[in-house]
Each structure stands twice: as structure tokens, then as C-alpha cells.
Amino acid sequence: MDLSCFKAYDLRGRVPDQLNPELAEKIGRAYVEVTGAKKVIVGYDIRLSSPDIAEALSEGLMAAGADVFDIGLCGTEQVYFATSHYKMDGGIMVTASHNPRDHNGMKMVGPESRPISSDNGLNDIRDRVLEPFSNAPNRGGHEPLEVMAAYVDHLLGYIDAGSLKPMRIVCNAGNGGAGLVIDQLEKHLPFEFIKVHHQPDGSFPNGVPNPILPENRAATADAVIEHGAAMGIAWDGDYDRCFFFDENGRFIEGYYIVGLLADQFLRKTGGGKVIHDPRLTWNTLDLVKAAGGEAVESKTGHAFIKQRMRDEDAIYGGEMSAHHYFRDFSYCDSGMIPWLLVAERLCQSGHTLSSLIDARIEAYPASGEINRTIDNPAKVIAAIEAQYSPDAKSINHVDGLSIEYDKWRFNLRMSNTEPVVRLNVESRADKVLMEEKTEELLAEMQRLNEAG
Known part of the structure; x- marks a missing residue:
């Protein structure tokens, strides 16, 4: 059986050769056997293959003895919301997010919408799929659940609805x-x-x-x-x-939205911790400090950010990849809460969005994430570290390599899934310096790659 749809954080693959109803049914059975869940939320996205895969998944969950609460067509965050709001044992969203149209997948969570990934159960579910199954003595039930309201x-x-304007x-x-x-x-x-x-x-x-x-x-x-x-x-x-x-x-680059949302949240709460990723940091650090908060750096990726938020009881977490996490949303990511907060800010401040963002781009111009295919990523990153560390103010390895100087900094990290190195550069109010250093690093990466 082809189990290549199992990834580090979720399942994604081509339908029907990598993911299909037959496999989905087995995944449902394995999910229950591995997690022990008795009550499971199931939802699915708008892909044409999603209803059939969700139905087969539900069949497997019920055959293994779990009750399925079916929330139907929805977004991933509604599965997160329903799992925690209704105190379920787990939730599974059938989705392939932004993958090609002939793909599908699943995102899984446990109690309190805690993510299930390769280091806490996803690999066990994958391995269990390969073994034979027998039906549970008591078959689970199926119940539609309306969660939209x-x-x-x-x-x-x-948001404060009273402060909103047309x-x-x-x-x-x-x-x-x-x-x-x-x-x-x-x-x-x-x-x-x-x-x-x-x-x-x-x-x-x-x-x-x-x-x-x-x-x-x-x-x-x-x-x-x-x-x-x-x-x-x-x-x-x-x-x-x-x-x-x-x-x-x-x-607008996601980096600047992280700073804007951190500032907006801290204004509401009067302080608290904000989790951010290490790729671009100075704008976020500046705004969080000014708003009386505490910035905490975490490795990139939703499982890491969510765990760090729980550990720190952080009010908000943001990644420049446009994932935004909220304590009151079970530390999960939402694509709806961010725009509501930004709209509220525009109404309350009377400022345009460009005026709120321009000053930040000017203060901390950034390259945005630049990807380069590199034959030996680890070797190239090590060579860059040796070359750039002597004059550095600080070096850290929270996620890849981050090197900081007085006027500029950069982060260089490997992709988990392909031979790609991702570069981010920013400076303090010096766009020309940022652009020069970006070109310099890209040229050096190319030279090292060609040198082998």
C-alpha cells in the first residue's frame, strides 16, 4: 500500500493513487486505535474528492467504535474550533489546502485541538494502517453538527463591533x-x-x-x-x-502583518507574550516591546509555534507565511480573526492600511523569502556561517542559521522536503544595504553550490 501521503505534519497526496476512500477508511480505524478517541469531529473542504474521502474516513472511525460528529463543508479552523468548543477527543479535516486540484489530504488534532504530527502519533497511525483490522464490539454513531453560528x-x-465604521x-x-x-x-x-x-x-x-x-x-x-x-x-x-x-x-508581506497584529492584540490585553518565527524579527521585536509585550522566538512550523504558545501562555503567535495563532482559539491558526482585527484597527485609527505599513517597511526593509535550489544545503549553510560569523553581533540556530549585525541581519534555513535553501534579509532603515547584502549572499550561495 502506498503511504506516501503521510507527511511530517499532515497527509497530502494525489487522488486516487496516493489517497482514496479505501485508504481513508483504514486511516479512520487507525486514528481511533492509536489515539483512543471516542468522539471525533470530521469536516471537509471544497475539493471534488473531499465528500467521498470524508465519508470513508467516517466509516472507518465508526467501525473502530468512535462517534462521528460531522460538520460538513468547512475550513480547517472550524474543525479546530469544534473540537475544542464541544470538548471532543479529536478532529480530522479532509483538505489539501493549496495543493494541485487532483490532490487531497487530512489535518488531524487530538483533545483541545492539539496537532497530531509525525513526532506525536501520525507515524503510529501510518504504521497501524498496514496491519489487519477487526470491527469494534460497539459501532460508533454518526451525527451532523452545526457549528457555523x-x-x-x-x-x-x-473585535469591538461598536467601533466599526462602514x-x-x-x-x-x-x-x-x-x-x-x-x-x-x-x-x-x-x-x-x-x-x-x-x-x-x-x-x-x-x-x-x-x-x-x-x-x-x-x-x-x-x-x-x-x-x-x-x-x-x-x-x-x-x-x-x-x-x-x-x-x-x-x-503586503506577511512579516509586517505579524507586527501589526501583535501591536493590536497587546493594545487590547495590556501586555502578554507574542511568539514569532526567526526568519525576520526586528519589526516584530520593536512593536511588541513598544506595546508592553514580550517577544518569544520559536522554530518555524505550526506544531512548534502552537506548543511554544501553550508553554508560554502567549496571547498571539505569527509566522511571515501568513499563519496567525490565537490563545483564545485553542492556540490554533485562523484566517478569519486576522482580517477582523486589521479592519477594526483601520476603523479605530482612521489611518489607511498603507500608512500603517509604510512606516514599518521603511524602518525595517526586508527581502522577503528567497528560495534557491542547492545540491548540498547543509554544507553551503556551514560555509556561510564560517564566513559571516567573525564580525557578527549574535548567531543563533533556533531555526537554521540567524546572524545579526548592528545594521542588518539574515536567516538561512533548509527546506524539510526539498534541496532548497530559504534566505531572508532585513536591515535597520537602510533599503540599499538590505538589497546589497541580499545580492551578496545569493551570489555567495551560488558560488559555493557550483564549487560543490
């Missing part, structure tokens, strides 16, 4: 599931939504929803300009990530 109420709890917002669901939530939120908000690629459609007539790809941004940017909107928002297919565009249609 409770979920929308929870989302609205993050505002025009472009929202691009990319034919994923986000439009269903916007339609429900719309009833409670004074905003006018310009809806782009709004209808859920698993055939993805406008391409797979992945706004991080530059070629996928034009539809949102153009609509912002055409309609004179205050901002634009775009989501991936299962809407656990959201991406922002200012009133000029400019795409």
Missing part, C-alpha cells in the same frame, strides 16, 4: 470555502464586501487558491483599485491563511 459568534468576540473590503475566496463564512459575518458587520471568486468550486475555475504566488494576486489587487476599497483580503482553499492588500492594491 457558534464559530461566527466566537470570531465576533475578538468600509469597503475586497474579499477573494479563490473559489475555496472562505466565502461561506464571509456571507455569515456580513450580517453582523457594517462593511460592504466586494466578492471575487466567491463561490466554492472544487474544480478551481480560476486556479488553485494560493495567494502567496504572485500570479494569483492580480484579481484581488485590481478589484481593490477598481472599487476604491480600504483593503483586500485573499485566502487559500481551507482559509487557515489570509493575505492582505492595502488600498492601493499593494500586496
Whole structure:
């Protein structure tokens, strides 16, 4: 049996050769045997293969003795919400997020929506799939569960509705599931939504929803300009990530959104801890300190960030990859809470989004993440460290290599899944220096790669 769909954090693979209903049924059985779960939330995204895979998964869960609470078509964060809100033993979301249209997958959580990944059960589930199964003495039941109303109420709890003013917002669901939530939120908000690629459609007539790809941004940017909107928002297919565009249609790097949200949250709470990843840090550190918070660095990746947030009881965590995590959302990531907070900030401050962001880009210009294919990533990173460390102010290895100087810093890290090295560079208010150092590092990486 092909089990290549099992990855480090979740399951993803091509349908039907890497993931299909037959395998999904076995995964359901294995999930119950490994976790001991008795009550499990199941939801699925808009992909055409998702209902059949979710049905087979549910069949396996019930055959193994677990009760299935079926929340139907939804986003990943609704599985997280339902699992913790209704105090279930676990939850499984059938989704392949922004993977190609012929793919599907699963994201799994345990009690309190704690992630199940390769270091705490996912590999055990994979290994158990290969063994024969027998039915549980008592078959589990199946019950539909309506979670949208409770979920929308929870989302609205993050903002002060009384401070909101009429505002025009472009929202691009990319034919994923986000439009269903916007339609429900719309009833409670004074905003006018310009809806782009709004209808859920698993055939993805406008391409797979992945706004991080530059070629996928034009539809949102153009609509912002055409309609004179205050901002634009775009989501991936299962809407656990959201991406922002200012009133000029400019795409905003996720790094600057982390700082904005940290600042907004700390203003509300009057302090607390904020978790951030090590790729780009200075803007976040600056804003968190100014707002009376404490910044804590964590290794990149949702399982690491969520665990660190629990350890530190952090109020918010953010990654520049557009994942934003919230303590009151079971430390999970949401693609809906961030834009509500940014909209609230625009209403309360009277500022445009560009004016809030421009000053930060000027203070800490950044390269954005640049990927390079490298034959021997570890060797190249070690050579860069030897070359750049003598004059460094600080060096750390929280995630890859981070080297800091007075005026600039960089992070260099390997991909977990491919021979790629990811570079991020930032400076203190010196865009030219940032650009020079970025080019210098890229040239050096190329030279080292060619030298073998």
C-alpha cells in the first residue's frame, strides 16, 4: 500500500493513487486505535474528492467504535474550533489546502485541538494502517453538527463591533470555502464586501487558491483599485491563511502583518507574550516591546509555534507565511480573526492600511523569502556561517542559521522536503544595504553550490 501521503505534519497526496476512500477508511480505524478517541469531529473542504474521502474516513472511525460528529463543508479552523468548543477527543479535516486540484489530504488534532504530527502519533497511525483490522464490539454513531453560528459568534468576540465604521473590503475566496463564512459575518458587520471568486468550486475555475504566488494576486489587487476599497483580503482553499492588500492594491508581506497584529492584540490585553518565527524579527521585536509585550522566538512550523504558545501562555503567535495563532482559539491558526482585527484597527485609527505599513517597511526593509535550489544545503549553510560569523553581533540556530549585525541581519534555513535553501534579509532603515547584502549572499550561495 502506498503511504506516501503521510507527511511530517499532515497527509497530502494525489487522488486516487496516493489517497482514496479505501485508504481513508483504514486511516479512520487507525486514528481511533492509536489515539483512543471516542468522539471525533470530521469536516471537509471544497475539493471534488473531499465528500467521498470524508465519508470513508467516517466509516472507518465508526467501525473502530468512535462517534462521528460531522460538520460538513468547512475550513480547517472550524474543525479546530469544534473540537475544542464541544470538548471532543479529536478532529480530522479532509483538505489539501493549496495543493494541485487532483490532490487531497487530512489535518488531524487530538483533545483541545492539539496537532497530531509525525513526532506525536501520525507515524503510529501510518504504521497501524498496514496491519489487519477487526470491527469494534460497539459501532460508533454518526451525527451532523452545526457549528457555523457558534464559530461566527466566537470570531465576533475578538473585535469591538461598536467601533466599526462602514468600509469597503475586497474579499477573494479563490473559489475555496472562505466565502461561506464571509456571507455569515456580513450580517453582523457594517462593511460592504466586494466578492471575487466567491463561490466554492472544487474544480478551481480560476486556479488553485494560493495567494502567496504572485500570479494569483492580480484579481484581488485590481478589484481593490477598481472599487476604491480600504483593503483586500485573499485566502487559500481551507482559509487557515489570509493575505492582505492595502488600498492601493499593494500586496503586503506577511512579516509586517505579524507586527501589526501583535501591536493590536497587546493594545487590547495590556501586555502578554507574542511568539514569532526567526526568519525576520526586528519589526516584530520593536512593536511588541513598544506595546508592553514580550517577544518569544520559536522554530518555524505550526506544531512548534502552537506548543511554544501553550508553554508560554502567549496571547498571539505569527509566522511571515501568513499563519496567525490565537490563545483564545485553542492556540490554533485562523484566517478569519486576522482580517477582523486589521479592519477594526483601520476603523479605530482612521489611518489607511498603507500608512500603517509604510512606516514599518521603511524602518525595517526586508527581502522577503528567497528560495534557491542547492545540491548540498547543509554544507553551503556551514560555509556561510564560517564566513559571516567573525564580525557578527549574535548567531543563533533556533531555526537554521540567524546572524545579526548592528545594521542588518539574515536567516538561512533548509527546506524539510526539498534541496532548497530559504534566505531572508532585513536591515535597520537602510533599503540599499538590505538589497546589497541580499545580492551578496545569493551570489555567495551560488558560488559555493557550483564549487560543490
